[in-house]
Amino acid sequence: MCSGSFAKxxxxxxxxxxxxxxxxxxxxxxxxxxxxxxxHITEEVWYFGGILGSGVLMIFPALVFLGLKxxxxxxxxGNESCGRRFAMLSSILFAAVGVAGAGYSVIVSAxxxxxxxxxxxxxxxxxxxxxxxxxxxxxxxNKTFWETVCLExxxxxxxxxxxxxxxxxxxxxxxxxxxxxxxxxxxxCLCGNCCGGSAGAA
Numbered sequence: 314m315c316s317g318s319f320a321k322x323x324x325x326x327x328x329x330x331x332x333x334x335x336x337x338x339x340x341x342x343x344x345x346x347x348x349x350x351x352x353h354i355t356e357e358v359w360y361f362g363g364i365l366g367s368g369v370l371m372i373f374p375a376l377v378f379l380g381l382k383x384x385x386x387x388x389x390x391g392n393e394s395c396g397r398r399f400a401m402l403s404s405i406l407f408a409a410v411g412v413a414g415a416g417y418s419v420i421v422s423a424x425x426x427x428x429x430x431x432x433x434x435x436x437x438x439x440x441x442x443x444x445x446x447x448x449x450x451x452x453x454x455n456k457t458f459w460e461t462v463c464l465e466x467x468x469x470x471x472x473x474x475x476x477x478x479x480x481x482x483x484x485x486x487x488x489x490x491x492x493x494x495x496x497x498x499x500x501x502c503l504c505g506n507c508c509g510g511s512a513g514a515a
Contacts, residue, residue, distance in 0.1 A: 316381070316401055316497050316498070316500055316501030316504070317381040317400075317401075317501070319497050320378040320379075320381040320401075320404060320494055320497055320498070320501075321378060321379055321381060323378050323490050323491075323493060323494050323497070324374075324375045324376065324377070324378030324379035324381075325379065326490055327371055327374065327375035327378065327411070327487060327490055327491075328372075328375050330367070330371070330483050330486060330487055330490075331367060331368050331371040331372055331375065331487075332368075333479065333483055334363040334364075334366075334367035334368050334371075334418065334479075334480055334483050334484070334487075335363055335364050335367075335368040336363075337363050337476045337477075337479050337480050337483075338358070338361060338362065338363030338364045338368070338480070339363075339364070340472075340476055341354075341355070341358040341363075341472075341473070341476050341477070342354060342358060344430060344431075344432070344466050344469045344472055344473065345465075345466030345467050345468045345469040345472050346466075346468070346472065347466045347467075349466060352443075353431055353443050354431065355425060355428075355430050355431045355445070355473065356428075356431070357421050357422075357424055357425035357428065357477075358425075360421045362417060362418035362419075362420075362421030362422055362425075362480060362484075363418055363422075363480045363483075365414070365417070366414040366415060366416075366417035366418035366421065366484070367414060367415050367418040367480065367483055367484050367487055369414075370410060370411065370413070370414025370415075370417075371411050371414055371415065371487055373407055373410060373411075374404070374407040374408055374410055374411035374491060374494070375411075377403065377404050377407040378404060378407075378408075378494060381400055381401065381404055398501065398502045401497075401498045401501030401502050402498065402502050404494060404497075404498045404501075405494070405495050405498035405499065405502075408491040408492070408494040408495045408498065409491075409495070411487060411488075411490075411491035411494075412488050412491045412492060412495075414487075415484040415485075415487035415488040415491065416484070416488060418480055418481075418483075418484040418487075419480075419481055419484035419485060419488065421480075422477045422478070422480040422481040422484060423481060425473070425477045426450065426453070426473075426474060426477050426478065426481070427449060427450045428445055428447070428448065429445050429446070429447030429448070429450075429452055429470070429473065430445070430447075430463065430469045430470055430472070430473035431443060431444060431445050432444075432445075432446065432462075432463035432464070432465060432466065432469045432470070433463070433464045433465040433466075434446040434462050434463055434464060435464065441464065446462050446463065447462070452470070453474070458470075459471060
């Protein structure tokens with residue numbers, strides 16, 4: 314398969330992943346599926362890992378990858394192969410942007426899962442306050458805490474863990490796809506658009 318065609322497949326794969334990440338980040342603004350005051354939303358949600366990191370920053374490399382197959386740049390001094398090699402080189406740079414964006418989303422998601430959600434909980438058996446009652450991921454292995462510790466919003470812990478877990482997995486997939494394009498782009502730069510084929514031969 315030619316480098317441009319393979320890059321297009323990667324771009325097609327990145328687009329739905331980006332959409333999923335944006336939707337997950339938006340849903341996190343409604344903990345437990347309920348509307349709450351902005352100060353009661355978990356801090357890591359405001360870092361926009363899914364919207365910016367795995368969303369907006371991932372759109373640019375995805376569009377670049379999608380356009381590589383149809384690249385017909387005349388290149389250097391009329392050398393079409395040179396132009397296509399330059400396009401593959403630029404795709405490596407955009408892939409690096411994608412890795413950085415997805416990496417940011419992965420880090421934010423991991424921190425958020427570790428800290429747990431912000432919710433209403435009881436202190437000393439009487440006083441109720443909003444905060445993050447969990448720390449260091451100690452709640453993940455004990456699901457009984459999920460309903461007994463967090464009083465409101467209902468189901469906020471499972472909501473928080475599920476959506477940030479999706480962001481974490483999607484971010485790792487995006488990083489892997491962009492890393493594959495780095496290798497694919499290097500091969501495209503060295504061999505032209507089609508290694509061993511006439512279309513990209515120098």
